[in-house]
Amino acid sequence: MTDPASAPAAPASPGFSWPAGSRAAACFTFDVDAESAILAADPMAAGRRSVMSHQAYGPRTGVPRLLGILDRAGIRATFFVPGYTAERWPAVVRSIRDAGHEIGHHGYLHESVAALSPEAEEAVLIRGLTALDAVTGQRPSGWRAPMWESSWSSAGLLVKHGFGYDSSLMDSDLPYLLTVGAAGRLVELPIHWSLDDWEPYVYLPDLSGSGAIASPADVVARWTLELDALVEAGGLFNLTNHPFVSGRPSRAAGLESLIQHARSIDGLWIATCDEIARWVAQLPLEPVDDRRPELPAADGPG
Numbered sequence: 483m484t485d486p487a488s489a490p491a492a493p494a495s496p497g498f499s500w501p502a503g504s505r506a507a508a509c510f511t512f513d514v515d516a517e518s519a520i521l522a523a524d525p526m527a528a529g530r531r532s533v534m535s536h537q538a539y540g541p542r543t544g545v546p547r548l549l550g551i552l553d554r555a556g557i558r559a560t561f562f563v564p565g566y567t568a569e570r571w572p573a574v575v576r577s578i579r580d581a582g583h584e585i586g587h588h589g590y591l592h593e594s595v596a597a598l599s600p601e602a603e604e605a606v607l608i609r610g611l612t613a614l615d616a617v618t619g620q621r622p623s624g625w626r627a628p629m630w631e632s633s634w635s636s637a638g639l640l641v642k643h644g645f646g647y648d649s650s651l652m653d654s655d656l657p658y659l660l661t662v663g664a665a666g667r668l669v670e671l672p673i674h675w676s677l678d679d680w681e682p683y684v685y686l687p688d689l690s691g692s693g694a695i696a697s698p699a700d701v702v703a704r705w706t707l708e709l710d711a712l713v714e715a716g717g718l719f720n721l722t723n724h725p726f727v728s729g730r731p732s733r734a735a736g737l738e739s740l741i742q743h744a745r746s747i748d749g750l751w752i753a754t755c756d757e758i759a760r761w762v763a764q765l766p767l768e769p770v771d772d773r774r775p776e777l778p779a780a781d782g783p784g
């Protein structure tokens with residue numbers, strides 16, 4: 483097995499640097515899906531009270547516990563909040579704001595926008611903005627695609643509506659700039675399925691998971707390996723947790739131990755997504771001009 487401490491440095495990215503004294507960065511993020519992620523997939527689940535209570539655990543019990551962990555650690559985090567969650571749990575969402583954490587946009591009813599027309603996607607974006615503004619009085623600077631399913635229209639819509647960053651793509655260890663249209667720029671803060679708590683932990687009969695629920699000891703060990711390797715590679719550790727998932731006691735305790743480990747690493751900048759995006763936006767980077775793949779023409783008859 484390769485020693486994580488010997489992980490190779492990230493491929494050169496001309497113009498990229500971290501703030502003075504930092505060699506890598508970490509952001510601890512929380513997607514406050516609550517009921518929305520299940521209702522988007524299956525509206526009939528609204529009638530399943532136990533399923534809804536499984537999701538309500540996030541705002542009702544998980545968020546207060548996680549806010550306590552972040553407060554004890556003295557770090558600020560980013561909470562991506564669907565508009566529907568803000569409307570259903572306004573006091574909880576305001577408690578996140580009042581604790582000094584960043585609130586980002588996470589759809590309205592956690593829609594998978596890859597399946598939407600550009601017009602429908604824009605309507606969802608605006609509805610989410612309206613809900614967050616009504617509850618928090620703030621306009622988010624960042625967006626994370628629900629289900630981590632963005633579309634080829636998403637970046638353009640985010641620039642049009644004044645966002646500074648996206649956190650939905652998976653093709654780099656480092657943040658980067660995306661080209662949007664002729665002159666638009668959007669910071670990308672990449673994510674990855676291996677740094678998400680849903681896959682190892684969630685089980686909802688008929689809805690999600692296999693019933694094989696991982697031990698927090700194993701999950702935190704896996705995340706620690708990736709954190710240490712990304713630090714050596716000079717990258718961004720962008721961890722996604724859900725309050726309904728990792729707000730439960732042993733998982734939250736595991737996350738707290740991981741945060742303590744992160745805080746002990748020399749040269750690791752722990753910041754919100756907004757802080758990291760503002761740093762990256764002013765770097766002299768060549769933007770990535772990524773395009774939808776064109777399918778090859780079908781062979782003709784014969």
Ligand SMILES: [Zn+2]
Pocket residue numbers: 513514515519588592628629
């Ligand atoms: Zn989500």
